[in-house]
Amino acid sequence: MEHNDQSQGTLWEVFIQGNPGIPHKHAGSLHAPDAEMALQAARDVYTRRSEGISIWVVPAASITASSPEDNGSFFEPSNDKPYRHPTFYKVPDGVKYL
Amino acid sequence: MNELELAKFEFCVRLGDSALILGHRLSEWCGHAPILEEDIAITNVALDFVGLSRNWLTYAAQIQNEGKTEDDLAYLRDVVEYRNALLTEQPNGDFAVTMTRQFFYDVFSHYFYYELCNSHDLTIKGIAEKAVKEIDYHLRHSTEWMYRLGDGTEESHQRTQDAVDELWMFTGDMFDTNQGYQLLLDNKVVPNMELIKQHWTSKVNEVFAKATLSVPQNNFMQRGSLKGSHTEHLGFLLAEMQYLQRSYPKSEW
Numbered sequence: 001m002e003h004n005d006q007s008q009g010t011l012w013e014v015f016i017q018g019n020p021g022i023p024h025k026h027a028g029s030l031h032a033p034d035a036e037m038a039l040q041a042a043r044d045v046y047t048r049r050s051e052g053i054s055i056w057v058v059p060a061a062s063i064t065a066s067s068p069e070d071n072g073s074f075f076e077p078s079n080d081k082p083y084r085h086p087t088f089y090k091v092p093d094g095v096k097y098l
Numbered sequence: 099m100n101e102l103e104l105a106k107f108e109f110c111v112r113l114g115d116s117a118l119i120l121g122h123r124l125s126e127w128c129g130h131a132p133i134l135e136e137d138i139a140i141t142n143v144a145l146d147f148v149g150l151s152r153n154w155l156t157y158a159a160q161i162q163n164e165g166k167t168e169d170d171l172a173y174l175r176d177v178v179e180y181r182n183a184l185l186t187e188q189p190n191g192d193f194a195v196t197m198t199r200q201f202f203y204d205v206f207s208h209y210f211y212y213e214l215c216n217s218h219d220l221t222i223k224g225i226a227e228k229a230v231k232e233i234d235y236h237l238r239h240s241t242e243w244m245y246r247l248g249d250g251t252e253e254s255h256q257r258t259q260d261a262v263d264e265l266w267m268f269t270g271d272m273f274d275t276n277q278g279y280q281l282l283l284d285n286k287v288v289p290n291m292e293l294i295k296q297h298w299t300s301k302v303n304e305v306f307a308k309a310t311l312s313v314p315q316n317n318f319m320q321r322g323s324l325k326g327s328h329t330e331h332l333g334f335l336l337a338e339m340q341y342l343q344r345s346y347p348k349s350e351w
Contacts, residue, residue, distance in 0.1 A: 008133050030135050040239055041135035044142050071168065 010030035010059060014042040017054035022097045024056050032057075099162065102285065105278030106219065106303030107161045109288065111171065111242040112324070113180035114154025117170060120203060121147030122339050123190055132193055139239060143200070146232045153225045159204065160186070173343035177333050178326040185268040187332040191261065193246055194254065198261040201240040202302070206272050207233045213289030222287060241305055255310065262306075263314050268329075270319030273298075 008031035015024035027046045032038035043093040047055065066074055078084065099107060124144035131137035155168035185203055190196045211233055214226035243251055247258040273295045275283075282288040322328070342349060 032135060036242055037246070040242065041139060044139040045135060045234075048138075048142065057314060 009037070010061070012038040012042070012057045013060050013063060014046055015040075015056040015058070016046055016052040018052055019097070020053065024054065027051070029060060041060075102281060103161050104267040105281045106222075107158050108276075108278050109282055110158035110207065114151045114158060114168075114171070114182075114188045115180050116203075117147045117154065118151035118223045119180070119182040120186040120200075121145070121151060121265075121334060123186065123188075124196070124200075125191055129198065135326055136193075137351060140196075143236055143239070146236065150225075150232070153228070157221050157225065158256045165313065166235040177328055177336060180326065180332060180336070182332075183268075183295065184271040184320055184323045185265065186330055187329060187335060188265060188268060189331055191264075194257040195261040197240055197243045197247060198258060198265055200236070201244050201305070202265060202269050203272070204233065204237040204240045205298050205305075206294065208237045209294045209301075210289065213294065215290065216286075219308050220308070244309045244311070245306055248311040258309075261309055262311055266314040266316065267318055267320050270317075271321050271323050274321060274324050275323065275346065276324050297347075307314045308348070 009027060010031065010033075011029055012035075013029050016027040017024045029043075030038065030045055032041050039055060042055050042057050046052070048058045055059055055085050102192075121144045124140050127137065127140045128144070129137065131140050151172070154169050155171045159166045159168055159171055182204070188195075188199055211226045211229050215223060215230060217223040217226065244258070249255070259335045273291050275291050278290060279291070283290060292330060303313060311324065320329070
């Protein structure tokens with residue numbers, strides 16, 4: 001059978017929430033013809049071993065990403081501002097998912 | 099085994115065999131499915147069915163009480179002793195045939211296992227309760243494919259309609275019952291099969307309407323799996339599935 005991008009559907013990015021209260025994390029990507037099939041494929045590909053309790057699928061084309069050329073202006077200015085890091089606080093016992 | 103035990107044994111073997119044979123058929127797609135995502139999806143479903151089959155055959159062996167195990171039942175019985183529904187042994191064909199076969203059986207399982215959760219036999223009730231969530235997902239998956247294949251391209255529609263027409267005559271056999279089943283029904287172990295068939299028919303009609311597929315008007319049905327009469331495909335399947343145990347008895351790995 002001939003395979004091209006069209007025959008596999010479009011690219012979707014998959015985000016999985018592992019436990020209640022914590023953020024959805026990027027798990028990977030997959031091909032699917034539409035949102036429902038992407039959701040099902042994500043369930044089968046990324047939650048087979050009880051990794052998740054919630055799934056988001058997003059068309060990869062809908063994500064706007066920064067490019068490596070942006071790194072200088074985007075990220076380096078924060079490197080010399082240690083006072084922005086909350087390193088002087090103590091985390092209370094019992095806080096698991098901070 | 100007394101009469102009731104024998105009926106229970108046959109019932110467990112029938113459901114266990116259907117799950118095992120359908121699971122094996124699906125496993126034949128492993129590494130061959132049209133796209134990677136579906137390859138993993140089908141393999142997941144195959145494993146669900148093999149797991150379900152283990153539950154049934156383990157209980158069957160326990161009822162039989164001859165010191166046999168689920169493996170003896172799976173690997174050392176021949177075609178005429180197998181009781182799986184004729185539909186489940188039909189070859190994979192193209193993807194449309196596989197999905198149509200799956201859809202037909204998933205609709206049956208959905209209603210049948212849901213009712214089986216009310217069984218007065220607590221082991222059977224337990225097996226059914228564990229299975230229903232898996233089955234809900236299987237049905238969702240195959241139903242969505244029926245919509246997309248039936249109401250997809252001209253080619254996918256034609257292939258799916260062909261699959262429906264080809265498999266239709268094997269759907270009646272799923273609902274066949276015998277004296278043993280009647281005994282189980284009287285003892286509130288199993289649901290009324292007529293009821294399941296009504297649900298099945300209306301669900302299939304509903305999904306086909308949305309999927310732009312036609313329900314075949316030809317109502318000739320192949321029958322016989324309850325007595326061990328199978329289509330010629332089962333022998334080849336068993337030859338492959340049982341090869342290792344037959345050639346190297348008692349081997350373990």
